[in-house]
Amino acid sequence: MSLDLSFYSWQLVTDYLAKGFIFSLKLTSCATLFGIFFGVFLALARISKFKSLSRSAATYINTMRAVPLVMLILWFYLLVPLFIGRPIGAELSAYLTFSLFEAAFFAEIIRSGIQALPRGQTMAGLALGMTYRQTVRYVILPQAFRHTTPILLTQVIVLFQDTSLVYAIGAYDWLKGFEIAGKNYGRPIEAYLLAALSYFVVCFALSRLVLILKNRLGMNGASA
């Protein structure tokens, strides 16, 4: 069975794909920014000496990581309106879900980055008279971020792929764009092929960039 190549047109992009791609991008950026911001606090809470703080953080992180993202998406979409008494759109629900979800993953990455640093670093900071907060801000976090940037970026690429899951609540992301186009033109096969190719090109290019960044930071091949 051969492909109907007439399906592939520039009009396809403007009518169906651009809108979805932009949403996927926006969702990814929002979840990344919020995720890293909130993730730092989560990570610090997780390793804090106060048991209640670290346990709550751990519970949050473990819950987010144990439940399928699809289920979380469904949950938020159902629950948030019921609890706040107001309606909520699919897009807004997606932003919320992904931000909270990614925060857990970023928290784990940052946490392992912090814990990989020798304890001597914290001690040296304190010995110089800095407060714990200063030590974290000026000594620990910068190093942790430097070491974990490639892993964080890889997680962002995974996040971009995960945005395709918003189909569960009908939000219009990139994959949905391909799907709708395929169905309304009656050419689902061609559409899915194009989808796979497009995602591959974008994610592969990004992962190569991450590799270059890794090399620049001088970490390729070195074990932790």
Added chain:
Amino acid sequence: MIKIAKVSKWYGSFQVLKDCTTEIAKGDVVVICGPSGSGKSTLIKTINALEPFQSGEIWIGDTAVHDPRTDLPKLRSHVGMVFQNFELFPHLSVTENLTLAQVKVLGRSSEDARERGLKYLHRVGMTAHQNKYPGQLSGGQQQRVAIARALCMDPVVMLFDEPTSALDPEMVGEVLEVMSTLAAEGMTMLCVTHEMGFARRVSNRVIFMDQGAIIEDCKTDEFFRDAGERSPRARDFLAKIMSH
């Protein structure tokens, strides 16, 4: 027995070995010394082809190490090597470390391999630890097991790459003792080491290397006694070492 002829090696554009030439006869106990970065470890690793080299020839008996057609695993099974970091296999017990290569490379039966393993284990004084795992042994103990492991293969020559450099001072002695006994029994040995006391007592030849080239290659007593006649770099090195 071992012929090294004009061996040169480059890492990219950096030359680490420059035209090294020497011969080792059966029964020789040769110490290779020199400042760090002089290429000593690299040279010793070219002998059993762990490090490839771009020009020159190395012969072990009738086997040409440099020949691409040579069966390298077979060659290596006759050459024993002891590493600076011991490199025992952590997931195998002491006995298993000793028998693995005997069974898989030399094709011995497990009983034979075990027997031989225990024999050499006894010679290095580690019989009591035969069922332990490397993680449960001290550095000195691990190195002695490593020596036994190499001996189990019945090698024609033993290569030592800084065998005591990673050890705490109080354990150096037990390893050197094993090596001395080995030498006394007539094993052909090539040793990269900083232990000059050992060199003086046990070796019969000293090779001094600096910046990839063999500078001195003479009998041990000549090297130490007639220090004045040695090259400036060798004298320099000796002066620094001997002050310890």
Added chain:
Amino acid sequence: MLRTILVVTLFSLAPPESYGQSSRPSTLEKIKETETITLGVRDSSGALSFTTGYGQYDGYQVEICRRIASDIKSRLGLSNLKVKYIAVSSQNRISLVQNGTIDLECGSTTNTLARQRDVAFANSVFIEEVRMAVRRGSGISSIGDLGGKTIVSTTGSQPVQILRARARGVDIEFKTIYGKDHADSFLLLETGRADAFVMDASILAGNIANSRNPGLFEIVGEPLSLEPIAIMLRRDDPEFKSVVNKSIESLIAQGELPRLWNKWFLRPIPPNGRIMGLQLSEATKQAWETPSDKPAEQYRNFSIESATTHQGGMDFGIFCRGITTGRIMDDCLGSRADHGDTTYLRWLLSAWRWTLVVAGIGFVVALMIGLPVGALRTVVTAKWLAGSLTLFTELFRNVPILVQVFIWYFVVPNFISLFKSVPAYLVVSLGLGLFTAARISEQMRAGILAIPRGQFQAAKALGLSTAQCYRYVLMPVALRIIIPPLTSEAMNIIKNSAVAFAVSVPELTMFAMQAQEETARGLEVYAAVTMIYILSALSVNRLLNFVEIQTRIPGTNNHSNDASAAKAARP
């Protein structure tokens, strides 16, 4: 982790506001205040409601809604009324009306008694007949021919339950699979994975008209039921409802409806000028003459009770209800006694089994492919081989798992017909497995590279060949090093199995969506499913922790001098 379960349980037991009964402003007030009316529309529901690209929607039902909107505009005396469109699905359309996200649902929703407990319906202007689409020449012409065949319908939609009731009536056994939306369901028919697609005739006609080769299909069979399709609106707002109905009345009075029917069902329509070819049925003509919001039950001569209940707060008893009869069954685990009717609980457990099967097979495939490939990548020097292994890994890592599953399920069978006969769950397992294999190969590679070079040299120095070095020295240590990331992957694959729902494997997520639609008890259903996912992930975690402890190398906990042992001890 126990804490986690506790939290989720407590969280879901908190009584929410009961559905749609808060004191909210009336719809007309809201529309007047926001000068916006929000219409819920479908992306591809035949000619009733669909998208023509770039956020534009059209269709018979949509146009009627737009007319209603303009009537409301004049009635409220607004100078501006913005019409907003929100795409809805079978799964979420009712919730969206209930929570006020949309004011009117203009898709293809059947008016039923059960749904009337959650939403209200305007008078119906389209009576749908539920029939079957089959491939021409398949020999199926009525429900009696369905014995032993595979039926497809769309999750969350009415025909699913109708079919079940009918099948019970005539004692026919057939297999049901679900498409996640209508086009998906049709694709399953098109690609041969299903023998008949049961759905509203207009949707069938639309999909056939749109397909590559319409002549290959036909609509057959007696109408399984007459379904009044009606616009959905908020339940507790009689004023709004009467306004909407008045609007519809005036459309009828002006003779607009036959014109609209011609426009949408008998003439070429966007986006590519296809013709639906659906004739006006008697039932619809009658509905125009005497408009009403009679529910489907009054059109039928059989009943399907829905399992919907309306006690406030949580009702976990839902799980003991039969899925066809809606009655509470004595044996909550659902014995086979009652003509094969079964409880939601039993369905849930079966769905769990499917999840584990798909994840399990997928993981095995992933290990069998990923581990060797990862090890190979550290040893091959031939550029072409190293390049292709890397390409394989990159290919499967950079395409979303959902897209990969679609490719294996829809695209590949197109080119390799062998795949058509592979059951859906195996296809998903394969896709999942390959996706995970790529990630596992990366971890294996990293694990091997983490072992100091000295180990490899020591092994070589003993005379072991490269293969022997890997087998006896490197792999045993590397495998232990990567147990933590492998544990992660095992937990991930359980979560990722959720995408199997998209290709109609009856696993947990599909259960969640379908059961939620059927019982309108989203909280309970989601809570149960989430609990099961967490439980499964936890168990896998424990299991692999146990494996890690059992295989731990003795002596890796002490402070040792051995550099490589110390490295091996670090996760």
